[in-house]
Amino acid sequence: MKIVVCIKQVPDTTEVRINPKTNTLIREGVESIINPFDLNALEEGLRIKEKMNGELIALSMGPPQAESALKEAIALGCDSGILLTDRAFAGADTWATSYTLSRGIRRIGEVDLIICGKQAIDGDTAQVGPSIAEMLDIPCITYVRKIEEIDKSNIKAQRMMEGGYHLLESSLPALITVVKEINEPRLPSLRGKMRARKEEIIKYSAADIVCEIDSIGQMGSPTVVEKIFAPPVRDKGTMIKGEPSEAAAKLVSELKEKGVLL
């Protein structure tokens, strides 16, 4: 069984802010991390690999620095790491990113299962996983919280829904996206770290993955960012003082007055 896990290197988003006066981004010592949901995807990939004696490949698209994310994936136990990197990939939206990753997966060859995190924390779109599935013409199960069964040709998994879950069965090859609940990601072992240091990350350019040049990067992206701005500022709140019963009474009457409670 050959498994590909798609990972993304993201800035630790909570540190990026906007200066409301100048309308520009402020980044203070933002570190790059593997998207947290992708760690769950890697963990699930590792578990399947161990159970079924499979091959696990970590795949990413990004600038040369994203190599460190793939090294980390190898330290966790992936067999190899592939980085799709080319200036021509820059400025890609979810469509062009999905196209590029799907071409990268084609280049790898026969893949049985593709695992992605449910979304990346910098964009929060949750669009790339299902889009890759469509571009590869394979079925897709999103928001997987548990894999109940998997063999060479089928997967049975729970898709988390609002207010419950669906138990789905799909033929392989297929793509799944996973939520945090699915597992607890492991930490890299010392041996893994040593191996990661030696292992070469395979790099593919646009030419290597044979893609249409007008379908990648900014050229291939149907969306453009018109402008960025600071979100509206919240008014300074009111602190309610007094004994618990007094404070509770004040709060309830305030909420009724403002029409928040009827």
Added chain:
Amino acid sequence: MSIKVDLEKCTGCGFCVNYCPFDAISMRSRQEDSLPASRFRRYAKIEDSCNLCGACIDSCPLHAISMERAEKKERVPLKDYKDLWVFAEQREGKIEEVSYELLGKGRELADKRGCSLVAVLLGDDISSEAEKLIHAGADKVFFIEDPLLANFTDEPYTQALSWLIEEEKPEIILMGATTIGRAFASRVAAKIWTGLTADCTELDIDTERGLLLQTRPAFGGNIMATILTEHNRPQMATVRYKVFKPLKSDPSRKGEVIEKKYPGKLSSRTSILEIIKDTTQEINLSEADIIVAGGRGLGKPENFKLVEELAQALGGAVGASRAAVDADWIPYAHQVGQTGRTVAPKLYIALGISGAIQHQVGMRSAGTIIAINKDPHAPIFNIANYGIVGDVFEVVPALIRELKK
């Protein structure tokens, strides 16, 4: 397409370096990089990690940075595309509330654009729901019935809608950012090669250019971005629950209900074996008007009952911080925040939640936020409309008594 730094204007001040969210600008020596000599020793170099976001352009006090964009052409004849569609998502034959909310906003946008508002319904034996969509604002309803469309699996849904899009050529499609909508919209946009913007919090029409202005939070809500789909059609966007308001249902509204027949045979390689409802989630968090959430400050699992009691007294849903979920006091489905659900209720009450940024990201767009916490310095108070510094075990019972009066 790239970011260009005008070396004659750049003074090497380094201003832009801190504004780049991707850490893609470095200050380099002109001499070492064998550039022509200048009165300024350093210059800004755009590295390969540049994502072309353009944040640096505005940051430069000398206007030395600009973006060179390649001219893109129309991917399809734009003038052939008209009307605004709302995907009417149904579960077990019942239309999701978010679809009515989208019809409310869709009505306003369609009027501004001067086009029809069309609801699209996919299911099996669902035509009876069509009238409700007309009453909620639609001028027209297209519906496709097939046993494979009864419950959502992505392949037959994508086949049916993509076909209908090619037939009817809508200019705009709005969908709910539900677990179904997100996967479905992505697949359709991937198939027909068009732009899709997730989780829009504001939508408007640029009447001059005839474009949908799609505004959404980025970088965990710290930044807002307005996004356009200029050269591809339809322009697609998803919107979460509770962002827009539905119109009041008007049974006197009239409209056309049209059945569409998919010409081929729909197929799916995925089957639904079972639909399991979580009875601990009486009220769906994403749809709840009121959420009472508990965190580490509650101390132990038994104390979580307090959260449930207050939620019950208010008719709200129960949420939790990551700390409470990680401690196994409550299932993951209740987790609010970056790695849980994002919610936007009218009222959010945080009990014993310190309010780490990861939690705030998931709830800060709530209408009114109330925080009750022992620690007066808890960050949750920075975003709360009302705060009470005190013991939740004293304040909450008092609050419940007050509500029952």
